Amino acid sequence: MGIREGLLVLLGDGPKYGYQLKVDFEAATGEAWPLNVGQVYTTLQRLERDGLVAEADTDDEGRVSYALTDVGRGEFIDWMTTAEKRAVPARDEVAMKVLLAASSAGVVDPSVVIDEQRRATMANLQEYTRLRSKTENAADGDGDLAWLLQLDRLILLRQAELRWLDDAEERLAATRPTRNQQPESDRAKTREGQS
Amino acid sequence: MGIREGLLVLLGDGPKYGYQLKVDFEAATGEAWPLNVGQVYTTLQRLERDGLVAEADTDDEGRVSYALTDVGRGEFIDWMTTAEKRAVPARDEVAMKVLLAASSAGVVDPSVVIDEQRRATMANLQEYTRLRSKTENAADGDGDLAWLLQLDRLILLRQAELRWLDDAEERLAATRPTRNQQPESDRAKTREGQS
DNA sequence: GGTGCCATGTAACGCGTTACATGATTAT
DNA sequence: ATAATCATGTAACGCGTTACATGGCACC
Numbered sequence: 282m283g284i285r286e287g288l289l290v291l292l293g294d295g296p297k298y299g300y301q302l303k304v305d306f307e308a309a310t311g312e313a314w315p316l317n318v319g320q321v322y323t324t325l326q327r328l329e330r331d332g333l334v335a336e337a338d339t340d341d342e343g344r345v346s347y348a349l350t351d352v353g354r355g356e357f358i359d360w361m362t363t364a365e366k367r368a369v370p371a372r373d374e375v376a377m378k379v380l381l382a383a384s385s386a387g388v389v390d391p392s393v394v395i396d397e398q399r400r401a402t403m404a405n406l407q408e409y410t411r412l413r414s415k416t417e418n419a420a421d422g423d424g425d426l427a428w429l430l431q432l433d434r435l436i437l438l439r440q441a442e443l444r445w446l447d448d449a450e451e452r453l454a455a456t457r458p459t460r461n462q463q464p465e466s467d468r469a470k471t472r473e474g475q476s
Numbered sequence: 477m478g479i480r481e482g483l484l485v486l487l488g489d490g491p492k493y494g495y496q497l498k499v500d501f502e503a504a505t506g507e508a509w510p511l512n513v514g515q516v517y518t519t520l521q522r523l524e525r526d527g528l529v530a531e532a533d534t535d536d537e538g539r540v541s542y543a544l545t546d547v548g549r550g551e552f553i554d555w556m557t558t559a560e561k562r563a564v565p566a567r568d569e570v571a572m573k574v575l576l577a578a579s580s581a582g583v584v585d586p587s588v589v590i591d592e593q594r595r596a597t598m599a600n601l602q603e604y605t606r607l608r609s610k611t612e613n614a615a616d617g618d619g620d621l622a623w624l625l626q627l628d629r630l631i632l633l634r635q636a637e638l639r640w641l642d643d644a645e646e647r648l649a650a651t652r653p654t655r656n657q658q659p660e661s662d663r664a665k666t667r668e669g670q671s
Numbered sequence: 672g673g674t675g676c677c678a679t680g681t682a683a684c685g686c687g688t689t690a691c692a693t694g695a696t697t698a699t
Numbered sequence: 700a701t702a703a704t705c706a707t708g709t710a711a712c713g714c715g716t717t718a719c720a721t722g723g724c725a726c727c
Contacts, residue, residue, distance in 0.1 A: 388488045518680090
């Protein structure tokens with residue numbers, strides 16, 4: 282998950298050297314996922330260790346290039362053509378905040394957390410939207426396809442987040458006031474002093 | 477980002493011992509983010525090292541409980557009341573696949589990748605939707621609020637992903653066929669042999 | 672008497688991330 | 700000249716994750 286696969290794919294259309302991989306990686310992801318060059322070299326080491334890439338002929342300049350091994354090419358094709366299962370959903374900071382606020386009853390007001398996050402997310406969304414129109418209206422029609430795709434994605438994600446914040450507020454408002462909502466089952470078993 | 481903050485918040489309403497934290501963490505996140513118990517203890521060590529928690533009085537049973545220090549309580553409040561900035565968007569496997577497929581022109585057909593992922597995501601979405609109705613119609617009206625919120629969230633995320641896959645396919649179809657779309661700028665500078 | 676849950680840990684690995692060191696080449 | 704970019708690497712840290720070891724207690 283991550284850089285390994287990225288490099289693997291980038292090496293899919295021919296040998297490349299470290300720095301080139303960094304540049305290509307960022308270009309491919311629309312500069313939205315910056316990559317410290319050092320990581321390329323360490324990741325290449327690990328890929329070599331695992332037999333997925335091998336040092337290829339050194340460049341006409343002094344540049345050390347790497348190429349996929351057969352195994353590496355296999356992994357690359359495999360990863361590319363297999364859809365992600367995502368058995369366990371990724372932990373998201375915003376979701377964590379809201380869920381934890383909701384569970385730690387009383388100490389923090391979930392609606393405050395939600396409101397604050399909504400403001401940030403809306404600002405974020407506006408910024409991305411602005412960037413997208415700006416990019417779309419750029420003179421060069423082919424302007425940075427990857428960057429546009431990233432913006433599309435981020436906009437959709439933020440919109441989804443806003444909807445979720447609304448849903449969450451609603452659900453919390455619906456259940457909280459009716460009862461003081463102590464999850465009695467667990468609470469009773471291990472009373473934790475100072476309530 | 478992650479477990480640290482989770483434990484911090486959970487300790488916000490009183491001292492708890494390790495195992496309890498694990499149980500509470502999973503309960504708070506609707507069992508969607510499972511947590512190996514061992515991680516609780518190592519994370520507690522780190523939190524203690526950083527002066528955010530301290531070992532509190534041992535339980536009536538032999539259980540070692542931890543409590544927030546003043547600093548820890550500060551961090552907790554801080555984290556809770558501050559919205560996430562998310563300067564750099566998180567790397568997502570699906571997005572990576574599509575973007576990399578789009579950039580590595582020719583080796584892999586992006587539309588194939590997209591189609592395959594769409595199938596998986598749709599199945600995923602249906603499963604979550606099914607689970608939600610099932611949970612909502614459960615006899616006990618208060619049934620697992622956290623779990624419901626997670627399902628809401630995952631459903632919205634998957635829907636957003638589907639829309640993005642559509643958008644991406646469209647954008648790729650719009651630009652790709654017109655030109656063979658070699659990013660000439662970089663391509664020219666470092667010709668990488670065997671094309 | 673064994674199976675399973677409660678409870679606390681430790682050891683080791685993997686990967687991402689940062690920071691640092693070192694040079695060559697190019698541009699101003 | 701000197702600043703920026705190209706190019707390759709190393710060292711160290713942090714956190715998440717897995718696997719393992721141990722022991723008490725309850726229930727059947």
